[in-house]
Amino acid sequence: MSDSETSQENRGQLAYAALREAIMENALKPGTKLPEGDLGAHFGVSRTLIRAALARLASEGLVDVGKTKSATVAQPSREEAEEAFAVRRALEREVARLVAARWSPALEKTLRAHIEQERSASEAGQHKLSVRLGAEFHILLAEMTGNALLRRYVFEILGRTTLIIAVHGQAHPQADSLAEHLELIEALKKGDRALAEGIVDRHIIAVEDRALSRAEEEPAALADILTRFAPAPAPASR
Amino acid sequence: MSDSETSQENRGQLAYAALREAIMENALKPGTKLPEGDLGAHFGVSRTLIRAALARLASEGLVDVGKTKSATVAQPSREEAEEAFAVRRALEREVARLVAARWSPALEKTLRAHIEQERSASEAGQHKLSVRLGAEFHILLAEMTGNALLRRYVFEILGRTTLIIAVHGQAHPQADSLAEHLELIEALKKGDRALAEGIVDRHIIAVEDRALSRAEEEPAALADILTRFAPAPAPASR
DNA sequence: TGGGATTTGTTCGTATGTATT
């Protein structure tokens, strides 16, 4: 009954949550191998539970599982990144509509308190905390729709896009997020669904741009690189 | 190398797919117990693979897994049903926008051919086939967006709503679906994104209404039933 | 290129917890 044994039963969940956090914070870099044995040893559970955790992470797009190769931290391509942001926009537009329709002073209070946390974390230079709070703002909104399934989908797609930002993004991609979050609250307060929808849409596009715009292009194919040094592949002599 | 052994390696996938089909066609009624041992014996695999299949089905909302009780075919509540349809509408509106933007004669041809299949199945009274084709129409549309992740999300939410229709719906809930599908094609042909979005939205609302409108209300709680016979729970005597 | 060590895929056995008589 000791408190240190509290998680004796759900270590599998713990492994899942810990890995998810580590991947989303870019502590585990994309491509990193995740051998089941090592993970099991670290978390003190058998491979069975680790396999379940990895399977779930794979279904959420955070790890890649080859056929009989080690699982690795996912490396979302540019195309997958754009797909994920497109889905996220569609889901969060719906969130904005629903929250605008059920707006109340209590919700406003909760959201403003959260933004205040974001601000202080940002001003204190707590980068990782700031990123996490930025994501939690969107979870909070999704919860306010009262639609548990929608919340779940938003939670999942946020994991994907957060990894993408970690992979493709730069140091401080959430620079203007605070102002955009405040702008959204004003629109929600007016109960203007279309406006709220539009603000969310633009906000997420801005997040995507900050993450992808200046990102280095895909590592060029070997042939492309060589072409720059030997402009025309010399036709067979003659 | 015999053909009968073709699936020697991925029987787990097979179990997943077979169970999914059976649940969506209402061959396995909601609440039916799914003991791992029996399933393993039937599919010729060990419980480990069955567990993985059940876990995936659970994540898709098609089965409920208690803590240490048998998994059962899910019984979506009225509330969960409404949540699922709300998410589905949001995703399919996005599908409509994207397809309208990339419309081409080739797509039209594919969709009309599919609808023709739907029509002949419907006229031949092939109820189950008709329902399946109706769902596949939406998958086809999602594929046409070129967004693989969006397709996946639509695939998943279609599983949920199809089960819901099987649970709450009546005999022929897709009666008018054909006409609505044709109407959508006309809108897509015009390249009118807003119109296509609206048609999809109304179409899914219609599907939901056909499934839920006349459905019997939730079995009333015992207390509610008794209340009708003993209006006020008599306060302790005196 | 080849061989050994490592890692995964799968199965089976034991303990734990629930439902039923």
Place this chain on the structure above:
DNA sequence: GAATACATACGAACAAATCCC
């Protein structure tokens, strides 16, 4: 209400495939 039977949770072991030197 207690005891029995059953189904699941979890872990250990074995064979096949992969990776690395």
